[in-house]
Amino acid sequence: QLLKKFIAAGFPVIIESGYDVEDLGWMGHYETIVAYDDASETFWVYDSYLGIGNGFGREHRYDELDSWWRHFNRTYIVVFPLERENEVREILGPHVDPLVSAQSALSVARQEAAQDQTDAWAWFNAGTSATRLGQYYDAAIYFDEAFRQGLPYRLLWYMFGPYEAYYNIARYDDVVTLANNTEATTVYVEETNYWRGMAY
Numbered sequence: 238q239l240l241k242k243f244i245a246a247g248f249p250v251i252i253e254s255g256y257d258v259e260d261l262g263w264m265g266h267y268e269t270i271v272a273y274d275d276a277s278e279t280f281w282v283y284d285s286y287l288g289i290g291n292g293f294g295r296e297h298r299y300d301e302l303d304s305w306w307r308h309f310n311r312t313y314i315v316v317f318p319l320e321r322e323n324e325v326r327e328i329l330g331p332h333v334d335p336l337v338s339a340q341s342a343l344s345v346a347r348q349e350a351a352q353d354q355t356d357a358w359a360w361f362n363a364g365t366s367a368t369r370l371g372q373y374y375d376a377a378i379y380f381d382e383a384f385r386q387g388l389p390y391r392l393l394w395y396m397f398g399p400y401e402a403y404y405n406i407a408r409y410d411d412v413v414t415l416a417n418n419t420e421a422t423t424v425y426v427e428e429t430n431y432w433r434g435m436a437y
Contacts, residue, residue, distance in 0.1 A: 239332070240252075240270055240273070240313070241273050241275075242328045244273055248315050248317050248321075248324075248328075249270065250270045250313050251267055251313065251316065252267070252270065252306050252313050253266070254306050254308060254309060255305045255389075256305060258286075262389060262391070263391055264389075264391050265308070265309065265391070266284065266287075267284075269282060269283040278299045280298075282297060282302070283295075310342055310365045311345075311362075336369075339366045339369040343363055343367055345362075346366060346379075356386070357382075358383075358388075360379050360380070360386060361392075361396075361398075363379040364377070364383060365396065368402045373406050376402035377402045377406055377408065384399075390418075390422055391422065393415060393418075393429075394422075394426050397428045400415060400416070400432035401432075404432065412435070413437075415432070
């Protein structure tokens with residue numbers, strides 16, 4: 238609903254989504270939502286990896302878009318000129334406060350995990366939100382369960398909540414292990430070196 242309010246007001250919204258690339262596996266990428274239609278439950282997006290389709294945007298049904306968007310805890314960036322900041326704040330309502338947004342996201346993730354305890358993305362999102370709230374012990378429990386369920390190896394190329402949570406409860410060996418495992422797949426993620434350095 239929030240995405241649609243922004244689009245209706247003329248604000249494009251960038252979201253980060255997961256995607257399974259043929260022969261390459263899961264990775265993250267960005268999509269800019271430019272239009273929607275409730276009758277067909279369709280969003281139109283410009284995709285940083287897949288292009289813009291027929292020129293008007295690639296079509297995604299609401300549930301399809303959300304199924305990939307949730308891989309990044311439904312993160313979004315609203316693009317707006319500074320003189321329209323108050324309009325953006327009005328649309329955001331209480332979510333203008335990052336802690337309110339984090340608490341809301343945590344509630345959603347916990348509900349999704351309760352509905353399907355094998356949902357690794359729900360557990361990971363709960364960990365991400367709990368980390369944002371400074372609830373590091375809870376976050377570590379959520380991340381532990383997410384990793385136990387199994388997640389794509391590229392995940393820590395993009396999201397770093399597990400490092401922060403484990404570091405803040407002195408699980409330094411786990412921080413180093415995550416960093417070493419990630420470095421084994423790519424040397425181009427600066428956070429890998431940062432968090433390993435913090436642990437040392």
